[in-house]
Amino acid sequence: SLEAGDISKRLATWMVKEESRPGYDYCNYKVHKPQANYPGRLITSGCGSPTENLAAWSDYYLKQIAVELPFVLKDSSEFLFQLHKFNLTQQDKIDNIILVSWDVVAMFPSIDNAMGLE
Numbered sequence: 001s002l003e004a005g006d007i008s009k010r011l012a013t014w015m016v017k018e019e020s021r022p023g024y025d026y027c028n029y030k031v032h033k034p035q036a037n038y039p040g041r042l043i044t045s046g047c048g049s050p051t052e053n054l055a056a057w058s059d060y061y062l063k064q065i066a067v068e069l070p071f072v073l074k075d076s077s078e079f080l081f082q083l084h085k086f087n088l089t090q091q092d093k094i095d096n097i098i099l100v101s102w103d104v105v106a107m108f109p110s111i112d113n114a115m116g117l118e
Contacts, residue, residue, distance in 0.1 A: 011057075014053055015053050015054045015057060016050065016053075016054070017048075017049075017050050017052065017053060020048055020049055020050040020052070021048045021049065022049060023044060023045055023046040023047075023048075023049040023051075024044075024045055025042060025043065025044050025045075026043050026045070027040035027041065027042060027043070028040065028041045028043050029041075
């Protein structure tokens with residue numbers, strides 16, 4: 001907290017924007033999908049919102065921590081590289097491995113409001 005001296009007054013002032021506006025939502029339609037009614041992906045923008053600077057500060061410091069974790073992949077190219085490296089070193093165990101993947105569809109829009117508030 002500011003009172004405990006954990007952050008400076010200058011940083012606290014920068015984090016909380018005096019002049020701000022509410023964040024906003026918009027929909028990014030997946031027009032490349034073959035369906036007649038194109039599904040939309042809900043996007044929430046915090047640009048100009050009261051928490052924009054706090055989010056930027058958190059992102060900056062969390063990225064520095066994340067790169068040190070052994071299970072974080074930077075991008076799909078790194079995933080393929082790690083998978084290839086694994087295949088080369090684990091040939092004798094490859095028959096006992098099951099590769100699993102999943103895709104979460106509409107996770108946040110489908111959460112019931114009452115349940116989400118619990």
